[in-house]
Amino acid sequence: MTEPETVVARARVVSATRVSPHFARIELGGEELADFGVDGPFYDQRFKVVFPSAGRPAPDLRAYGDGWYSVWESLPEAERGAMRTYSVRDVRGVGADRRLVVDFVLHLEPGATGPASSWAAAARPGDEVVVVGPRLGADWGGIEYDPGDAARVVLAGDETAVPAISRILGDLADDVRGHAFCEVPTGADVLEVVAPAGVEVTWLPRDGAGLGERLTAAVLGCLGGLGGEPVPDEEVDDDLWETPTFSSSDADLDEPADGIPGLYVWIAGESKVVTTLRRHLVDDLGVHRRQVAFMGYWRRGVAMRG
Ligand SMILES: Cc1cc2nc3c(=O)[nH]c(=O)nc-3n(C[C@H](O)[C@H](O)[C@H](O)COP(=O)(O)OP(=O)(O)OC[C@H]3O[C@@H](n4cnc5c(N)ncnc54)[C@H](O)[C@@H]3O)c2cc1C
Structure with missing residues (x-):
């Protein structure tokens, strides 16, 4: 069986730091992130985060590999949680110590916040999300920065x-x-x-x-x-x-x-x-x-x- 190009991983908050009034830097870790990565620079590499609905566990999409999206879409709304797109700020460590660093913008004005911003503002070590992103050694895409030979x-x-x-x-x-x-x-x-x-x-x-x-x-x-x-x-x-x-x-x-x-x-x-x-x-x-x-x-x- 060929390896899927997508990493679909349960990831837990390792640390959450308010680095400025509107940015929370969150380090996500877990052994399922071991293969998250690209073979060159990340540049503007994007990936998906699925945030659990209140009081529910994050949906378990790990078994579905590259077909994860249609499975996620077909889940009842309460189980699905919310999916948003984020950028790789950094990736640290290898193997079971792999950690993905994400800078979340906090927009907390009443009526103008959303599931991702609210989750990030309250995130504590151990909180769980699902990360969907590139697998080392595969061509997953999601990098747009491409200056060619521009000076x-x-x-x-x-x-x-x-x-x-x-x-x-x-x-x-x-x-x-x-x-x-x-x-x-x-x-x-x-x-x-x-x-x-x-x-x-x-x-x-x-x-x-x-x-x-x-x-x-x-x-x-x-x-x-x-x-x-x-x-x-x-x-x-x-x-x-x-x-x-x-x-x-x-x-x-x-x-x-x-x-x-x-x-x-x-x-x-x-x-x-x-x-x-x-x-x-x-x-x-x-x-x-x-x-x-x-x-x-x-x-x-x-x-x-x-
Ligand atoms: C390729 C890509 C990479 C991205 N990388 C990052 C990243 O690394 N860090 C990051 O924080 N965001 C990033 N974003 C933006 C992020 O996905 C959106 O801001 C998203 O809407 C946040 O989801 P939410 O659940 O908080 O709000 P939503 O549920 O989407 O929106 C709820 C309300 O919040 C408002 N809102 C959404 N975002 C903001 C904001 N930033 N400021 C003020 N009001 C807002 C909306 O207008 C809406 O009224 C990226 C988006 C893309 C497409």
Whole structure:
């Protein structure tokens, strides 16, 4: 029998640390994570977490390998729990000591929280979730960062993209040049990152400014643009996912355009903010769709489905 490409593991909280007002760093461990990993850098590797419903155990999906999703979907709602997507911040240890580090954004305003944020805010050692992700030695996918031979990279995102940007920065070769822009809720949410000397990291605390305002201005400013009027709500795709190889809006990725030579751009965060940046970069600044990844990681007012 061939080994599945997916690791479906029960994982337990080993430690939970509030590293800033809006970030909880949670280390998940357990021997079933032993094979979780990729053969190269993680970059923006994503994976799924299934959080148990209140008072219930996490669903046991371990037996289903690559077919886990249809089994999970067919479970009664109360047994299914909630599934959300997260980024690898770090992986430590080997074998039974394998630990997966996840930086969870806490958004705890009444009426605007969800199962993942609530779980992370209350997580204690021993709490259990199900992790679904890449298996060492297999080609599971889930990494979008792909600058090709670009000489300059621009990374940009809000707090939900900070874990992926931090991991990408830590995985870059020493000679990479570019900028990283990280918008976070407050000045106290600026986290420590390791980056190559040629990549300038700029933190953009909102401290009361509107979501995406500072990020949009900084990214457009860096690429020589102005303005940044937000797109209307009705033009926002909640599941925005536009990469050099995939378009959630069926855009023509091969549309003839010169692009900006030597540039690669990676942008993730709230879908309306990312849609606004996409429009300005592609329509006004002439960035070619093949040199940029625009990813909606969440949508204000919308509960994610996984
Ligand atoms: C590829 C990928 C990687 C991701 N990596 C990370 C990561 O490493 N860390 C991380 O924290 N998130 C990450 N996210 C985002 C995370 O999956 C979403 O924020 C998710 O909606 C959180 O689920 P929830 O159950 O807390 O809220 P949901 O049930 O999805 O939403 C409930 C309410 O909370 C609001 N909401 C959701 N997220 C936020 C937020 N960040 N700030 C304010 N309000 C919010 C929604 O608008 C909605 O009104 C990633 C998403 C993707 C697609």
